[in-house]
Amino acid sequence: MSVQTTDYTASEIRSPVSFVANRVFIYGALVFWAFICLFPIYWTITTSFKTAVDVTQGHLIPFVDFQPDWKGWRSLGLSPDSLFQTSTVREEFLKRFMNSVITSVGASSLAIIIGSLAAYGLTRYRYHFAWFKNEDISFFFLSQLILPPVVLALPFLVLYREVGLLDTRVGLILLYTLMVLPIVIWIMRDQFNSIPVELEEAALVDGLTIWGAFFRIVMPIALPGMVAAFILAMVLCWNEYFFAALLTSTDAKTIPVMVASQTGSQGINWWSMAALATAAITPLAVIGIALERYLIMGMTAGAVK
């Protein structure tokens, strides 16, 4: 973790009282909001180790208020003692987990490939298909961002049934690709715009074809941007619920659908729900901590000029 060098200005040093008050306020606010962000996560993780009594009495601190127990994780088949026994719940969970991984990685990859190509073409060449120019084509892609899922959901339900893609991972991958494509194009266009054209011109003079120049010169430079777009797309696909809830039933169900299907039932098993929620959010929490730089890069692309 990098420690910021703090260079205080002259006015701040001149009046120490207001300076201290200022510091107290800033750190107080920071800690307060950090608490708001972290407490629900803390609550969920600890609840997965609670028994029924601990939940209903609102115990908060493990080892002080209550004795942690593997109960929640055992019901998922993921606790140390049940890990090597057969468990139908665990199989179900792992299947959903794999579905989530495959659909989100598949959709993000597909979107990165076709999105980067399109973004590159749009930043470097002039197109006109009939009366559509570059600006119109860009607008066409970006305007897909406005399209709410609910508009496509019902037609796709019918179409997927006709083409036999209902409740398949391929079907979900195609829809998720459509969902993240505008964002990928937006980020990559910004990336390619920041790469000087002279590099490719030099490559072309040296005898590369335009596709050769793209793969050997431009792609390596744009790689951080592609990683950023990929991760942002991953996050959106992993968390997607609406399409998955409507278009999958048994085979292709993803983690969010599994989580949601447990919440409706009466007499919730607090510990197992908490364990499930923890398992559902862990992969992205890890990504968020490890690759935060890329996420921020993706989110701020094109925002600041």
Place this chain on the structure above:
Amino acid sequence: MAEQTLPTNTWPANGVPSDLIAPGRKRLGFALMAAATLGLLAVIALQTLYKTEVTTLGFETWRPVVYAYLLWGVALGVGQVLTRGEDGQRALFLLPALLFTIAMVIFPTLFGFYIALTDWNLSSFSGRKFNGLDNFWQMLADPYYRNALFNMVLYVLAVFVEYVIAFGLALLLNAQIRARKFFRVVFLMPLMLSPVAVSWMIGKSLMEYRFGPASTLARTLGWDNPAFFSNPITARISIMVLDAWTFIPFMMIMLLAGLQAMSREVLEAARVDGATPWQTFWQVTFPLMLPVSVTAVILRIIFKLKLADIIITVTSGGPGGATDSVSSFIYREYRDRSNVGYGTMLAMAYLIIIVVFVTWLLKFATRFVRNVN
């Protein structure tokens, strides 16, 4: 966004210029594209005839048509290169995304407009029947749909409160603080979590009426009956809070990037001129941040218009449809009543409303930014 496109003729031509392509190659390309188009049309025609039971020859599902479309796309790409040389290679960059989006958006949307004009209910055996504008008149008389639209207005207005909080947090993170990276990661965390998991973690567990910590806190603070989801007004506010918790980091990150891109000299100059921090913020920081703010708010509104997951999983629209967003209402229209025709009409009407609204919003925002600066 800056345009950096080049006129095609400034490029050194290494591929084959279009006027030097051998006529044989050109003919081959055109023949390929023509054959692929005919093939695609033939498969569609065959399948249509089979499905309408005119012929007995055909496929079980429409999937071969999808494959035919893929092949057609490939043939089109090859044909472009064959007939147009380097120009064709350039077109190849754009073609996959274009063909994909057209197939996935234009066709389903047109199909959706057709479904919207039928009385299709999946639970009835009579199948779909064209019923003109019946769904439309039913929609106009539907108080629940109107209520959902009204809720969307409230939810969109909540974006401005989120914006104020996000701006505050961005200012905090931009101040001279230690452990900035730690706080940034922590503040970003809620955005990473799936809304469905969040619904459970906060909506169903933290805000649980009997023993959720949020309810306990509310009781300690003097609210005797902290039922977050039983009264229409508190239920709406709770949904807004849940959604805000997840999405505030999104705006915060954009605003933080804007703050960091601001030149230090301007702020320094304001300080030298003797401006108080309060004046500096309103006279310098805020106006300079306006373009970023507008982008952040508009993007957030666009995301807000899709709000559904949290409502479906926490309240399922209750109490009495009070918290319904348009998306969650249509979702239940399909899930509970299998009413595909009517649900699609509602969705299409919503699409038209938000396209008009967002277009107006973009126009208004451009003018607003220009007038202030």
